[in-house]
Amino acid sequence: MSARGVFDGTAEAVARDLIGATFHVSGIGGVIVETEAYDATDPASHSFGGPTRRNGPMFGPPGRAYVYRIYGLHWCFNLVCDGARRGSAVLIRALEPRSGLDVMRRRRGLKADAALCSGPGKLCEALGIDAALNGADLTQPPFAFVLPSRSVAISQGPRIGVTRGAETPWRFGLAGSRFLSRPLSAVETAT
DNA sequence: GTTCCGATGTACT
DNA sequence: GTACATCGGAACG
Numbered sequence A: 001m002s003a004r005g006v007f008d009g010t011a012e013a014v015a016r017d018l019i020g021a022t023f024h025v026s027g028i029g030g031v032i033v034e035t036e037a038y039d040a041t042d043p044a045s046h047s048f049g050g051p052t053r054r055n056g057p058m059f060g061p062p063g064r065a066y067v068y069r070i071y072g073l074h075w076c077f078n079l080v081c082d083g084a085r086r087g088s089a090v091l092i093r094a095l096e097p098r099s100g101l102d103v104m105r106r107r108r109g110l111k112a113d114a115a116l117c118s119g120p121g122k123l124c125e126a127l128g129i130d131a132a133l134n135g136a137d138l139t140q141p142p143f144a145f146v147l148p149s150r151s152v153a154i155s156q157g158p159r160i161g162v163t164r165g166a167e168t169p170w171r172f173g174l175a176g177s178r179f180l181s182r183p184l185s186a187v188e189t190a191t
Numbered sequence B: 001g002t003t004c005c006g007a008t009g010t011a012c013t
Numbered sequence C: 001g002t003a004c005a006t007c008g009g010a011a012c013g
Helices: A011-017 A101-108 A120-127
Strands: A022-025 A028-038 A065-070 A074-081 A088-099 A143-146 A152-157 A171-174 A187-190
Touching: A011 A028, A011 A074, A011 A088, A022 A088, A028 A120, A065 A120, A074 A120, A088 A101, A088 A120, A088 A171, A101 A120
Parallel strands: none
Antiparallel strands: A022 A028, A022 A143, A028 A088, A028 A171, A065 A074, A074 A088, A152 A171, A152 A187
């Protein structure tokens, strides 16, 4: 699948496909180990109920970033996907740090490696993602994606921090990874 | 290990 | 005014 094509699937499919992919921002990054899917039919999604000033990028073309501030303090980074159905996106929740560890530690305040990117807010701080990248094209610098070449074991479960749609099992993780924001249980295999 | 809490921008009632 | 796709530190065991 091409770097552009990977974003043109349902949120659930893209969230699954990106587990094990490498992701860098200006050369800083690592392996995506945790994602969550959201779409317009989903009461937990910002896109549920249609476009607003904040969620604009979710209703634009796939392959763009949707960055928003949460709890007034942190940033969350999403990949807009599904060209056939607007309002779909994948939240990147955790990364296994591989490149630019020194930069990440400086930005995060010298945290242990497993705590550098183990959550959506932490990951944005470590990678330097903020509102300046909202709406940016994910197929162009500073972004770089490389999909996994081998099949990876994926765990799946309910999403974190949501109240509405809490049962929907749209959180995906690299099975057994110690870099997750929180553990997952059920295991299956995917590419 | 656990629970509780404060920080505080933006959307929405 | 209230809720929210969070985090880190304090208090406790």
